[in-house]
Amino acid sequence: MPPLRIVSIGGGTGLSTLLRGLKRYVKAAEGQLELTAVVTVTDDGGSSGRLRREFDVLPPGDIRNCMVALAEYEGLISRLFQYRFETGRGLKGHSFGNLFLTAMTHLTGDFAHAVTLSSQVLSVLGRIYPATSANVVLEATLANGRKLQGETRISRSTAPIARINLRPSKPKPLAETLRAIADADLITLGPGSLFTSVIPNLLVDGIPQAIAKSPALKAYFVNLMWQPGETTEFRASDHIAVIHRHAGGKLIDYAVLNTHSVKPALRKRYARQNSQPVENDIDAITAMGVDVVCGDLLQQSGKIRHNPEAIAAIAMELAMEGRLRSLRSGWTL
Numbered sequence: 001m002p003p004l005r006i007v008s009i010g011g012g013t014g015l016s017t018l019l020r021g022l023k024r025y026v027k028a029a030e031g032q033l034e035l036t037a038v039v040t041v042t043d044d045g046g047s048s049g050r051l052r053r054e055f056d057v058l059p060p061g062d063i064r065n066c067m068v069a070l071a072e073y074e075g076l077i078s079r080l081f082q083y084r085f086e087t088g089r090g091l092k093g094h095s096f097g098n099l100f101l102t103a104m105t106h107l108t109g110d111f112a113h114a115v116t117l118s119s120q121v122l123s124v125l126g127r128i129y130p131a132t133s134a135n136v137v138l139e140a141t142l143a144n145g146r147k148l149q150g151e152t153r154i155s156r157s158t159a160p161i162a163r164i165n166l167r168p169s170k171p172k173p174l175a176e177t178l179r180a181i182a183d184a185d186l187i188t189l190g191p192g193s194l195f196t197s198v199i200p201n202l203l204v205d206g207i208p209q210a211i212a213k214s215p216a217l218k219a220y221f222v223n224l225m226w227q228p229g230e231t232t233e234f235r236a237s238d239h240i241a242v243i244h245r246h247a248g249g250k251l252i253d254y255a256v257l258n259t260h261s262v263k264p265a266l267r268k269r270y271a272r273q274n275s276q277p278v279e280n281d282i283d284a285i286t287a288m289g290v291d292v293v294c295g296d297l298l299q300q301s302g303k304i305r306h307n308p309e310a311i312a313a314i315a316m317e318l319a320m321e322g323r324l325r326s327l328r329s330g331w332t333l
Helices: 012-029 046-055 061-069 076-082 096-108 111-121 151-156 175-183 194-202 207-213 236-247 264-271 282-287 308-332
Strands: 004-010 033-039 127-130 137-142 147-149 161-167 186-189 217-221 254-258 291-295 298-300 304-306
Touching (some): 012 061, 033 175, 061 096, 061 127, 127 175, 137 194, 147 151, 175 207, 186 308, 194 207, 217 236
Parallel strands (some): 004 033, 254 291
Antiparallel strands (some): 298 304
């Protein structure tokens, strides 16, 4: 049997959280599990934004976080890649990993190749691809008709978002990404910011079509909380509807929902920032032809986050179901 194959699509801390949870399964599987991460490249803030403007490279931050999440050994090298300079003219605010990826891009002349070589340095247990090699900018059309350009400005907006686009439109994906999607047993979307981490990947020419065509199961890990401005008052079904609208049709087979309660103290803290837990409107989701998987997915410390072990366990179950579905389909043929 070929190895079980999972393709995880997204960006931000959500994608790296899922990858960190899946990494232990890769170690245990001894070559029988292959992970591929497809990462959005629209970030224009912080260290990534500065490097993007000054050196004309794709934003390295989300890629770096995924590399560290999948690093075989979480030792000194991983800590070095996450080290952020606190002082120094021109250095303050930059992480070493971002600078390393920028330098490697200039040495190789290709960002995707730089990611591959940098992954070897960290002994990454998987493959990591940017969603596109094009230097794209995110553009939002708000409900009031106003347009905003740039991920940072969009994420700070408090007005509802009607649609997200990329400029230039229809950038091309990597051929390796399309092959990984075609061969997958499971394709995951999220968790992560709906409009700035998940959907930008679906605006790359050919990616939503490849996902729809793939025999893999497609699962969306629904966000735990509203993201003020982006998804205020969004129910779980609203997230799915927006994904389908931007993808040009139904894409998701399973919605993965958290059913564990948020601690009252944390809930109050988030409420002060106009953020509430996402409502699990399961009837509306199933009416869309999407199945539901529920569980205790929370990690509650100072912030509300997905528990990497919990979501990775669900991803593995769905990947095995995807493999069985493919086998049954093959036997029918």
